[in-house]
Amino acid sequence: VQLVESGGGLVQPGGSLRLSCATSGFSFSTSVMRWYRQAPGKEREWVAYINPIGSMTNYASSVKGRFAISRDNTENTAYLQMNSLKLEDTAVYYCHTVYHFENYWGQGTQVTVSA
Numbered sequence: 713v714q715l716v717e718s719g720g721g722l723v724q725p726g727g728s729l730r731l732s733c734a735t736s737g738f739s740f741s742t743s744v745m746r747w748y749r750q751a752p753g754k755e756r757e758w759v760a761y762i763n764p765i766g767s768m769t770n771y772a773s774s775v776k777g778r779f780a781i782s783r784d785n786t787e788n789t790a791y792l793q794m795n796s797l798k799l800e801d802t803a804v805y806y807c808h809t810v811y812h813f814e815n816y817w818g819q820g821t822q823v824t825v826s827a
Contacts, residue, residue, distance in 0.1 A: 713737040713816045720821030731792040733807030740788040749803035797825045
């Protein structure tokens with residue numbers, strides 16, 4: 713199982729980024745996908761959830777209305793569109809799945825929101 717995030721970077725407050733999570737080695741189209749983030753000195757926190765067919769999503773209250781999770785089951789890739797970014801969104805962002813009762817994480821991608 714491999715999860716590889718990309719798309720992070722430096723952005724000004726109010727800007728946008730789109731993160732990608734390319735996956736392989738498991739049945740992506742039947743797996744829930746989640747995004748988490750970890751800011752410096754803080755615990756990792758859940759950000760967003762999407763069900764296997766993409767018909768149901770859920771978000772942490774801190775990002776609801778600004779972030780959108782999606783997936784392309786033909787490309788085995790999950791996405792996180794982040795709009796109206798705030799300073800407090802600065803963190804390393806990780807995608808996550810559970811497969812055969814094991815947790816799998818990507819290596820993370822750094823998002824820095826700074827003026």
